[in-house]
Amino acid sequence: MSIKLIALDMDGTLLNSENQVSERNKEAIKKARAQGVEVVLSTGRHISTCKPIADELELSSYLITGNGSEIWTTDGQLVDRQTIGLQEIKELIALHKKHKTGMWITSTERIWRNEIPESLEGLLWLKFGFHFEDEVLRDEVWKELEHNYQLELSNSSPTNIEVNATGINKAAALEKICLRLGIALKDVMTAGDSLNDIKMIQAAGIGIAMENAQESVKAAADWVTGHHNDSGVATAIEKWVLQ
Structure with missing residues (x-):
């Protein structure tokens, strides 16, 4: 198998706990690109906090942001955008208020954390997030979302639920x-750690889970690499890509 494209989650995968890319990860990515391999960042983050990492790595391909709600070129050109309807956003806010959860809401322009804009109209919405201190409440809200809405549900941490429009994922x-x-997808390697990574891990020719990944992500992967604080991305690239 010859890998032609690598798609990397950021938080808990490419980035360490200090939100930095290790020198070993940088070197492995540089060597892969020198072999002609495309390197794509695939994240739940907004473009505003994804692009600086792409620039640091001198990438020249595509960026997947907001769990797949947007695709950008690394030079900042929007390629594709899929939004959540205004009515769904209003209902998600009502659910947040009902259960008194933490929340964040992402538009094309910015992120609101534990605050709601005065007017929801006139904005394009990409993603809604719930944050929980209580696992029981998290599971209850997940079931309620699953039962009542046709939306894409995932997480970027065991303490949250992330909601995108139906069919929108990495x-x-x-x-x-x-x-x-x-x-071809069979010539792609992906790496991630959370539920928002599972579908791209399953879709790729080689799907990699981090040592620190959630157990369901490890179960979906072809191979488990090292911890994100121990340059696990580099370990995977060295094993599956570099020749």
């Missing part, structure tokens, strides 16, 4: 990028 965005580049 795997769907990755497939669009592969079509643009003429690369």
Whole structure:
């Protein structure tokens, strides 16, 4: 198998606990790119906090942000955008208020954390997040969302639930990028640690889970690499990509 594209989650995967890319990860990515391998960042983050990492790594491919709600080129050109309807956003806010959860809400312009804009109209909404201190409440809200809404549910941590529009996920965005580049998914390696990574891990020819990944992510992966604080991304690239 010859890997032609690597798609990397950021938090808990590429980045360590200090939100930095280790020198070993940087070197492995640089060597992969020198072999002609495309490197794509695939994150739940907003473009504003993803692009600086892409710039630091001198990437020149695509960026998947907001769990697949947007696709960008590394030079800042929007390629694709999929939003959540205004009515769904209003209902998610009502659910947050009902259960008194933490929350954040992402528009194309910015992120609101534990605050709601005065007017929801006139904005394009990408993602809604619930934060929990209580696992029982988290599971209750998940079941309520699953039962009442046709939305894409995932998480980026065991303490949250992330909500995107139906069918919007990192795997769907990755497939669009592969079509643009003429690369088959069997020639892709992906790496991640959370529920928002599972579908892209399952879709790829080689799906990698981090040592620190949630157990369901490890179960979905082809291989488990090292911890994100121990340059696990570099370990995976060295094993599966570098020749």
